[in-house]
Amino acid sequence: MPHDHSDHPHSLLPSDPDLRVRTLETILTRKGLVDPAALDEIIDTYAHRIGPRNGARVVVRAWTDPAFRKALMEDATTVVAGMGYYGRQGEHMVAVENTDEVHNMVVCTLCSCYPWPLLGIPPGWYKSDAYRARAVREPRKVLAGFGVTLPAGTAVRVWDSTAEVRYLVIPQRPDGTDGLSEDELMALVTRDSMIGTALAGRTG
Amino acid sequence: MSRAHDMGGRFGDGAVTPEPETPVFHTDWHARALALTLACGALGKWNIDVSRHARESLSPTDYARFSYYEKWMAGLADLLADTGLVSREELSGQAPVQSGTNDRMLTADRVASVLATGGPADRPSDIAQQFAPGDAVITRRLNGNRLVNGGHTRLPGYAAGARGRILRFHGTHILPDSSAHHLGDAAEPLYAVAFPAAELWTHPEHPGDEVVLDLWQSYLEPAA
Numbered sequence: 041m042p043h044d045h046s047d048h049p050h051s052l053l054p055s056d057p058d059l060r061v062r063t064l065e066t067i068l069t070r071k072g073l074v075d076p077a078a079l080d081e082i083i084d085t086y087a088h089r090i091g092p093r094n095g096a097r098v099v100v101r102a103w104t105d106p107a108f109r110k111a112l113m114e115d116a117t118t119v120v121a122g123m124g125y126y127g128r129q130g131e132h133m134v135a136v137e138n139t140d141e142v143h144n145m146v147v148c149t150l151c152s153c154y155p156w157p158l159l160g161i162p163p164g165w166y167k168s169d170a171y172r173a174r175a176v177r178e179p180r181k182v183l184a185g186f187g188v189t190l191p192a193g194t195a196v197r198v199w200d201s202t203a204e205v206r207y208l209v210i211p212q213r214p215d216g217t218d219g220l221s222e223d224e225l226m227a228l229v230t231r232d233s234m235i236g237t238a239l240a241g242r243t244g
Numbered sequence: 245m246s247r248a249h250d251m252g253g254r255f256g257d258g259a260v261t262p263e264p265e266t267p268v269f270h271t272d273w274h275a276r277a278l279a280l281t282l283a284c285g286a287l288g289k290w291n292i293d294v295s296r297h298a299r300e301s302l303s304p305t306d307y308a309r310f311s312y313y314e315k316w317m318a319g320l321a322d323l324l325a326d327t328g329l330v331s332r333e334e335l336s337g338q339a340p341v342q343s344g345t346n347d348r349m350l351t352a353d354r355v356a357s358v359l360a361t362g363g364p365a366d367r368p369s370d371i372a373q374q375f376a377p378g379d380a381v382i383t384r385r386l387n388g389n390r391l392v393n394g395g396h397t398r399l400p401g402y403a404a405g406a407r408g409r410i411l412r413f414h415g416t417h418i419l420p421d422s423s424a425h426h427l428g429d430a431a432e433p434l435y436a437v438a439f440p441a442a443e444l445w446t447h448p449e450h451p452g453d454e455v456v457l458d459l460w461q462s463y464l465e466p467a468a
Contacts, residue, residue, distance in 0.1 A: 048302070049325035050318035052335035057314050061273040064321060065280055067334050072346035073287060079279035081355040087268050087275065090359075128282075131364040132414065134436075149252030149400055151296055152312070161278065163263050164270065167312045170257035176402065177253040180449045185260050195452030200252065202398045203434055203458035204292075204365035205414055231265045 091160035094125050095208055096229035098158060099240070100222055102135070103213045113137065116208065120158060130157035130206055136199065137210040138236070143194050144209045145183070145236030147175035148201040155206035159231060166235065176200055186237045209234050214241035246401050247394075248307035249300045253402035253445065277313040281320050286350040286358055289327040293424035297396035298323045367431035369416035371461065375435060379410045380467035383437075383459065389421045390462075396424035399463045403455070407467050408439040411456060419460055433461040 053060045068074035098120055102109040112119045116133040120126065133155060136144040148154065149172045154162040165171050174182050179196045183189070190196065199207045211233040217225060232238035251257075269275035285295065299319035302310070310318060324330040334340050350358060375381060385405035389395030398420050414434040422430035438456045441448035 048306075048318065048322055049332055049335055050302075050321035052332055053317075053321055057277075057311070057317070058271070058273040060314075060317055061276045061280065064317065065276060067330060067340045068280065068284070068324075070340040071330065071334070071343040073329060073343050073349055074280065074283050075349055075351050077352035078283055078350045078355050079276060081352045082279040082282050082359070083269070083275040085355065085359060086278070091268065092265055127360040127362040128358075129362070131362045132366065132417075134412075147252075149402075150249055150398060151299070161268050163265075164312070165260050165263060168257075168260060169251060169254075169308075171260045173251045173254040173257045174260065176455050177445050178449055179453065182260055186262055192450075195454065196450065197438070197453070198455045199436075200400065200403075200455060200457045202400065203414070203417060203420075203460075205434075205436070205458050232262065237262075 086156075086161045090157060092158070092231035092234065093226065094123075094160075095155070095158035095231075095234045096226045098123065098125070098135075098208065099210055099229045099234065100225045102137075102210050103225065104222070109210075112210075120208075125157040127157045129153070130155050132203075132205045133158070133208060134205055135208045135210050136197075138212045140191075140194060140212075142197050143190055143236065144197050144199060144207070145175065145179055146199045146201060146207045146209060147172060149173070149176055150200075150202060153201035153204075153206065155208055158206075158208055159234060163231070183237060186232065188237065188239060209236040211236075211238075211240035214239075217241070247300050248302070248304040250401050252400045274313045277317050281316050282359075283350045284320055284324065284329075286354075287329065287345065287348050289329060290323055291423055292363065293396060293418070293420040294426070295319060295323060296420070297424040298326075300396065365418045366415050367418055367429050369431040369433070371416065371432045373413060373433045374461055375410045375413075375433070375464065375466070377410050377412055380407065381410060381437060381464040382407050382467045384463055384465070387463075391421055391427060392425045395421060397421050399459060400457070402444055403439060403457055403459075406439050406443050408437045408443065411436040411438045414458065417460070419462070421460075421462075435459055435461070435464070437464070 116135040152167040228241040233240040299315050387399040387404040389397045416431045417434040419430040437459050438454045441453040
């Protein structure tokens, strides 16, 4: 192991995180290895263009179009790519559907794997030690922290994203939502409902 | 034989704190750290498994005290030094020297296509699929990397030596245990494997609960 010793090269940089990042960016820019305009473009992409509204569009189509839903469950990668949602951290997609019998919930205990093209950059809590440590062992207590209590007859299936396969939870469509428009339905599909820590149509 | 990142099932962590969908980045330097990591990855000197292993190789003390993007920055700095893209002197504050490998620099006009192209992990493999959905399997009791002592692996400690069943076959994928150490793709069959909570935890919350992990064929043995 190159760095199983005390002198990790990162320790040569300033320790304050803000200063550390700015120093590294300056070094890399002056070496001609990084273009600051490209960094701006990456940030703008994930701050404003690629986020959980993409996933919500997929969920609403699954709720409203049985043929789409069937195709999505069989080959999510191809189906969501057909909607323009493909790329980094979404190369191998699987959709998992919540039912009265099974509630799905996604974690990455080893790092922070997450379906970027559909949900964007993961929230802080998804990347936290507490979520990574607890979600696999006590998912129901974690869900309670999000205000979710499942019926005793519903099993929890936690997906630990240990490979390059990314999981999108298809939450259950809330009762009483017949006749809502696509936009109204999309508003029910929160980011957390597609990770499995919330139910669609409910906040907190 | 564990590392600090392998924390699934650990006791002692506190509450998980929900947060709204926006802002995506809580401070400027978080956004900058993410973008720097992606831009440096595009230089082509390492793959995603190498970069994960760099973060996992932080000392347990640093891994625990660093916030998320601090881990990314530390892992990135170590990789830049390892690959020679940046010298230790430059990290220490000496004037940077123009790089000879800047022809691969990610430019703003290429960002959209690079992000949209991604990096698929499926590869052809000569290794035959050994298991089918429904088959009973047991994970290796020792979850260490078998190619490199202390190396990268994706079998978490909490799921080592556990009995589960094959849920689905994902095709043949790059083996991180090999790829993280520049030893080649070594693609092999990858499966989603379901484990009853009672197989993993002394006090499972509910008899019907399961945990599913994506596991490579060489992590698994047939169960009688």
